[in-house]
Amino acid sequence: MSLNTTITEIDNLLEKAQEAFFIFKNFTVKQRAAFMHQVADAIEALDDELITTAQAETNLPVARLQGEKGRTVFQWRSYADALQSGVVLPVRIDTALPDRQPAPRPSIRKTYTPLGPVVVFCASNFPFAFSTAGGDTASAIAAGCPVIVKAHSAHPKTSGIMAAAINGVIQKAGLPEGLFGHVYSNSFENGTYLVSHPVVKAVGFTGSHGGGKALFDLANKRAEPIPVFAEMGSVNPVFLLAQKLNNAAEEVAKQYAASLTLGVGQFCTNPGIFVAPESPALATFINTLAQQISATPAAPMLHKGIAAAYHTNKTNVLQQPAVEVIAQATEGAEGFGNAAIAITTAADFIANKKLSQEVFGPFGLLVTYKTQEEAAAIAKALEGQLTISIWGETEELADNKTLINIVESKCGRLLFNNFPTGVEVCYAMTHSGPYPSCSDSRFTAVGPDAIKRFARPVSYQNWPDALLPDELKDENVLGVWRTVNGELSKENV
Template identity: 40%
Template sequence: MKLTGNLLIGAHEIPATEGTLKALNPATNQFIEPDFALGGVAQVDQAAILADEAFDAYSHTSLAERSAFLERIADNLDAASTALAARASLETGLPEAQLQGEAAKAATQFRQFADVVRKGRFLQLAIDPAQPERQPRPRMDHRLQKIAIGPVAIFGASNFPISYSVAGGDTASALAAGATVVLKAHNAHPGASEIQARAIRQAVQDSGLPEGVFSMVRGSGNAIGEALVDHPLIKAVTFTGSEQGGMALYRRAQLRPEPIPVFTEMTSVNPTFILPLALAERGASIGDGFAERMLVNVGQACLKPAILIAIEGPGFTALRAAMIKRVTEAAARPMLTPGIHAAYVSGLDHLQNVGATQVAAGLAAHGDLDGQSALLEVDGQRFLSETALAHEVFGPAALLVKVRDEAEMLAVARTLRGQLSAAMHLEAGDLGLAQRLLPVLERRTGRIVVNAFAHPQEVSFATIHGGPFPASSDSRFTSVGMTSIERFLRPVSYQGFPDALLPEALRESNPLGVPRSVDGQ
């Protein structure tokens, strides 16, 4: 596929209005052709107006039409997967084979949401039939369904250039809900973004949908993102990235004349607790597995296990030695961007400045943007006294927290901020401690894993990718999995409607054959 570098606003190809950029290959620290257009406030306005004009028609497409549209996107992504993985690898330094898997995952998500739409459960249909004879007051007929919230703005993520980017779960779930999408592409992988955007836009055209169903904009600095959040036609925002960036968007959205929801996925250290009998039985294998998961994507995964808490006792020496061995043997690999690399180096320095000791380092870096892995260690008392030790360092580093006893382990757990996930490794004899630890973790995370690690994560109905602040800005919702569609829905009740005027899904004969609650049953 030939890349033009244009902004894709509806059916329009928009050349640069605010300058251009080139993608950077982090493996060579060299720029890659071609130039990619940067836009500004005017292009955001154009995309938002098209999205608003398309919304009524698109949000009222039939379930069959919308599911077929999502499947066309999946087919287009499959057709482009080889070129997409190759370009994404150039722009990220990640292995091409890994990105082939990510492209397949993106297509799978669209097919999963097509199935969600086809079955109609997401509408959460409820009918309370009229009771004209009820005393002392008759009841009118009430019928409820969920509808799309409106045009939404989606910010592409940097660390997963396909499955959390233009064709990621945010876009899939928003389109499944019936929302139109204005997507801000991440500047770190503009070529991969264009390939994905063209796959979606082609599906819009082939489905005969209004052009404003999907647009992709790109800009430099914060102005274009701020314009998206500020635009009065945008009704919700999603963001994956740093706490600083996510909260800036969140606060801005609350200051609008019409505040809107901002669904952020921000920061997490995904703590792992090794309970005593599991430590004694499996310390070495747990330590090796933890370090192996920590190093995936050069540590640039939102579910990277970054902090391991274990009681100093039987098995601790083996756990520590296995972690040191895995980290020491790890090759330095390119990180995604110069900014991420610089923040990683700075974060490691800060951990040591506040009391952590580096006990292992990986193989030396050769490229300018290579991330050298690191293992740091601290005792429980120091961890409890220095809150900065619990902050995320985005990259191939982990912190081993050595606690004295069960009480100190529980105290450490209570100091943690909100997390995307937490893990416990345990044996049957550890259940008593696990039962005391569980409610502490439930208050601090959206997903708890036993005898495994938080990464990777299934995309399913039961999965949750979210948690209390600062993991996300609204712990009631997930940004991964089939229920992520709920972010883009709101309820509407229809009272006393004639059957012919009702939405098709709520008509008396249930012509769509979708599940409905009738009088609570």
């Protein structure tokens, strides 16, 4: 396939995806899990070509790419294991009560069925874990949905290697060809066509707010609207409380600088806003932070387009009234990003919405407050976030309940004395948040619960046991966890 997939080729992929759906949707969770483990094995077996290709296309270091490859493999395996346990897509069985008065209860049993073919738009900053074989693809496959991936133009060759690995497993296993499709395109028209096509039943997206919102609006204008699960960025504010500042100004400053500049700031969980109280200890925090930022060497960003956007957006913030530069690292060559930190007051931050917009890269804005009321006002002014962090002494939390209550309503993950860079793949993770960080805050994009995005519940009432899906039959032939008459069990009914 060429690097500009034609509409005719897309139509062919979608037709095959529809055919594959009616086969794959009937696979048991064990069969789907077995396929996912095979994909994980294939990705793990990819040789150095994958790493060297990705490094050339993204400027990411080898160690980072090797770690991301391992994370990608782990996602496929852990999602597969969670799927076949019955924990992620819960099975509910309420047996018949024919003698119940005043009215009998029929047998009612609930499981989950896949939505249909899913389009996944790859991310620029994670060529493995949030792209072709990333979490959206793995969770859609786990739910029983064929996937059509739109490769990101920043790393098309890397995407092609991953796609070939998945298709190789499909061919070797004799599975339907349309189970996975791969589209190359730099045009908005092809993306629009994919989302608008009646075969497509859901969309996964990681990227900018503008891109995600455009897909969301498009999907909702269809004759049959479909869900768009878009992760669209976040400034991930950090709130520092007074006692913590007094007790650990240098330590917190060093940790913040490390988190802010990690990976040249190219994470959706990059802590771009730091909110701190005015106090004598703040000078120590600022001096330490300035030293750390100034000493951070400029480094190549993912590609020149991202670097150019970073410098433009950083400059826009620095040119705003009442914003002062604290420190800025020496600029590097074209395509490099240099770290910077600036400062403003609570009143100026609240009055200027431009100061709360994401600057994708190693840039932080320090916002100072005088009172707890000002800190709460800053929190109220924030839009929805993926994460918000509180740094403080444990005994301070009781005195800051108002602030905590506000920020809890603004984010998907609330951290205490931690920075948000690093998203653990586990059951309890929420990688989502209120709009505009995500288009649907009820779901997560990371962790086994991500599978739920691409399935819907269906109940069977008074259905013959032999014709029920395997997970709903009286005999627990799949050995999954099921809630039977309100109690979790693996026993037969």
